[in-house]
Amino acid sequence: MAVLETILAENDRTADRNRSDFVEAGVTTVNLMSSPGAEKTTLLKKTITTLRDHLRLGILEGDIATDLDAHEMEGLGAPVSLVNTSAGFGGECHLDATMVRSGLGRLPLQELDLRIIENIGNLVYPAEFDIGQHACAMVYAVTEGEEKLLKYPVMFRACDVVAINKIDLLPHLDFDLGLFLANVRAVNPKARLIEVSAGTGDGMDEWCGWLRETRSGNRDSPGSARPPG
Numbered sequence: 001m002a003v004l005e006t007i008l009a010e011n012d013r014t015a016d017r018n019r020s021d022f023v024e025a026g027v028t029t030v031n032l033m034s035s036p037g038a039e040k041t042t043l044l045k046k047t048i049t050t051l052r053d054h055l056r057l058g059i060l061e062g063d064i065a066t067d068l069d070a071h072e073m074e075g076l077g078a079p080v081s082l083v084n085t086s087a088g089f090g091g092e093c094h095l096d097a098t099m100v101r102s103g104l105g106r107l108p109l110q111e112l113d114l115r116i117i118e119n120i121g122n123l124v125y126p127a128e129f130d131i132g133q134h135a136c137a138m139v140y141a142v143t144e145g146e147e148k149l150l151k152y153p154v155m156f157r158a159c160d161v162v163a164i165n166k167i168d169l170l171p172h173l174d175f176d177l178g179l180f181l182a183n184v185r186a187v188n189p190k191a192r193l194i195e196v197s198a199g200t201g202d203g204m205d206e207w208c209g210w211l212r213e214t215r216s217g218n219r220d221s222p223g224s225a226r227p228p229g
Contacts, residue, residue, distance in 0.1 A: 011129055014097035018104070018132025025109035027058075028218040029117065030211065031133035033155055035148075036121030038141040039165055041069045042198040043207070044118055045076060050208045051114075052077035055215060058112040060103050062095040062120045069118065081106035085120065094125035097132055114215045123148065127155035134218045137210075139198075141166045142173060146180040153187045161192040161210055168197040 022029050034040045044059060051057055057078040061070040062085070070082040081103040085092040089099055100117060107115065117133065119126040127136070138159045140148075143166055149156045156162065162184055170177065181193060192210060196203030 008129075011097045014101055015130040015132040018097055018101055019134075021104065021109065022115070022132060022134070025112070027109050027112045027115050028135075028215045029115045029133045030214065031117050031119060031126070031131055031136045032139065033119045033126040033136065033159075034121060034139040034141075035123040035144065038121070038139040038144070039198045040118055040121070040139045041072055043139055043163065043165065043196065044116060045073055046198055046201060046204055047116070047208060047211070048073065048076040048078045050204055051211065055113045055212065056111060058107045058109075058115045060100065060107065060115060060117045062099070062118055064091055064093065064120060079107055079112075092125075093120050093122045094129060095119050095131055096129045100131045114211060116211075123152045124154055127158040135160045135214050137161045137163065139163045139165050142170060142175045142177070142180075146176050146183060149180075149183050149187055156184060156187045156191065159188065159191050160214075161194060162188075163203075163207055164193060164195045165198055167195045167202060168200045 032040055032044070048057055059073055059078050059080045061073070061080055061082045063069055063082065065084060065086045067082055070080050073080050083095065083099050083103040085095070085099060095117065117131060136159045138155055140162055142164065164180070184191060184193060194203055194206050194210060196207050
């Protein structure tokens with residue numbers, strides 16, 4: 001337990017350094033999380049093409065071993081910095097503050113308004129580490145069922161917004177959307193809920209609107225959002 005507390009304390013110190021750098025550069029940072037297969041990358045690609053004429057957007061892409069997701073976003077209108085946790089970080093299934101810091105030099109922070117960190121696909125660990133973000137968001141696919149958040153509530157509790165993805169598949173699934181929304185509100189009554197389809201583009205206006213609101217709210221005095229301890 002003492003070892004874990006030491007690790008988390010050191011992580012928090014680095015996260016504070018990250019946050020200070022973001023504040024100095026005037027860039028708002030969002031930690032985007034999900035389980036594998038929720039289509040974070042597809043949502044990010046649509047986000048870039050929607051916002052590139054309105055905000056200067058940068059992406060820090062977290063992955064264990066490949067550059068596949070980073071490669072998909074190249075050329076869309078936002079600089080992309082890749083952090084592989086297999087390269088010197090033990091292949092962790094989450095990003096921590098030190099990993100994020102290692103990728104800062106490859107993004108022009110002074111030239112950005114908004115930076116989105118695509119965390120590694122995992123429903124637990126990414127939510128436990130402060131990485132210096134101003135806000136946390138997660139993507140949850142309706143194909144994952146209504147009960148996952150009751151089994152794995154940590155990420156839902158940490159989020160400012162939940163993007164409920166793949167809603168175009170609802171007619172083909174045995175998924176009770178009303179029950180899921182009630183479950184989210186029970187776990188995190190303050191979270192904003194946005195229904196989207198990264199595949200069809202439904203709900204993208206509201207999702208991108210939240211990102212723009214988050215940027216606007218943090219422009220003058222960025223906050224210091226942390227995962228709940």
